[in-house]
Amino acid sequence: MANNQRPTWQAVVLLVLVMTLVLGAVISPIAYGAVLKQGSRGSDVSTMQNKLKRWGYYYGSVDGIFGAQTLNAVKYFQRKNGLTADGIVGSKTASALGMKLSGATNSQGVTSSDLYLLACCIYGEARGESYTGKVAVGAVVMNRIRSSSFPNTISGVIYQKGAFTCVDDGQINLGTNSECQKAAQDALNGWDPTGGAIYYFNPNTATSAWIWSRPQLTTIGKHIFCA
Numbered sequence: 001m002a003n004n005q006r007p008t009w010q011a012v013v014l015l016v017l018v019m020t021l022v023l024g025a026v027i028s029p030i031a032y033g034a035v036l037k038q039g040s041r042g043s044d045v046s047t048m049q050n051k052l053k054r055w056g057y058y059y060g061s062v063d064g065i066f067g068a069q070t071l072n073a074v075k076y077f078q079r080k081n082g083l084t085a086d087g088i089v090g091s092k093t094a095s096a097l098g099m100k101l102s103g104a105t106n107s108q109g110v111t112s113s114d115l116y117l118l119a120c121c122i123y124g125e126a127r128g129e130s131y132t133g134k135v136a137v138g139a140v141v142m143n144r145i146r147s148s149s150f151p152n153t154i155s156g157v158i159y160q161k162g163a164f165t166c167v168d169d170g171q172i173n174l175g176t177n178s179e180c181q182k183a184a185q186d187a188l189n190g191w192d193p194t195g196g197a198i199y200y201f202n203p204n205t206a207t208s209a210w211i212w213s214r215p216q217l218t219t220i221g222k223h224i225f226c227a
């Protein structure tokens with residue numbers, strides 16, 4: 001039976017608040033909170049990296065990006081200090097580090113579907129390559145996003161006409177695996193084995209004279225990476 005009683009203004013306000021919270025949780029790709037974990041970026045991460053480096057736990061760059069190397073350093077620090085070695089810097093680990101967290105965001109506001117698409121692209125393009133070679137392909141996608149010459153989203157870059165062979169031949173639809181997913185996360189977190197490449201090609205199969213004319217930065221596995 002339908003209820004014809006009109007809602008009070010208090011009920012309307014409550015409903016609006018509930019809907020706002022629900023929608024925010026569903027559509028917002030950025031999660032805020034006083035915790036640092038893989039994918040976090042910012043000054044808190046830089047401070048943590050500085051401390052870990054000074055104490056001999058971390059040997060990477062102090063770049064404010066919580067990548068795989070920072071994760072391993074955090075776990076090492078946690079194990080040495082009797083903490084749960086989960087790689088997540090919450091209040092207990094922060095206190096042991098002698099720092100107070102101001103808050104952190106996840107990596108670049110990228111959604112889980114974006115990350116999965118990037119992993120699928122890596123699988124389609126480089127599943128036979130080394131782990132570094134897989135990350136390198138993901139890094140090219142991320143470098144294109146930062147370039148004004150390309151679309152500024154993961155899906156826009158990957159599905160740009162003629163950009164990736166795996167899209168043209170349908171291998172983008174094969175799915176992915178755990179290693180490619182990890183490589184996608186590392187690329188998203190800032191690991192770039194290519195040195196800033198925005199193109200790559202296989203010299204054994206490339207037929208374009210144009211791609212051979214691009215400045216070559218490095219070779220990883222079967223791919224030459226270019227600027």
